[in-house]
Amino acid sequence: MRHFLAILEDAGPNHAVGVWFPDVPGCFSAGDTFDEALVNAREALASHLALLRSEGAALPSPRTIEELKRDSEVAGELKDYIVAAVDYDEAAISEAAE
Numbered sequence: 001m002r003h004f005l006a007i008l009e010d011a012g013p014n015h016a017v018g019v020w021f022p023d024v025p026g027c028f029s030a031g032d033t034f035d036e037a038l039v040n041a042r043e044a045l046a047s048h049l050a051l052l053r054s055e056g057a058a059l060p061s062p063r064t065i066e067e068l069k070r071d072s073e074v075a076g077e078l079k080d081y082i083v084a085a086v087d088y089d090e091a092a093i094s095e096a097a098e
């Protein structure tokens with residue numbers, strides 16, 4: 001089992017909790033609560049990676065939190081939002097793509 005780091009953004013009580021993945025461009029999700037957002041993020045990540053695989057594209061490489069902290073485009077987000085690891089199963093993604 002591997003994981004990608006996700007950024008969770010809480011826009012307040014009347015808005016969904018947004019989730020995006022710095023290492024998976026175009027993959028995002030949301031939920032009414034942090035817990036729901038993480039469940040939805042796992043589903044979005046698996047679907048997005050399966051789509052990439054089915055199109056013959058290489059899967060992105062997940063970076064560590066230390067690597068993300070050195071990325072000037074992401075580092076500012078890390079101090080303002082919650083970061084969570086979202087697991088994915090490479091075998092399941094390969095099967096879904098077939």
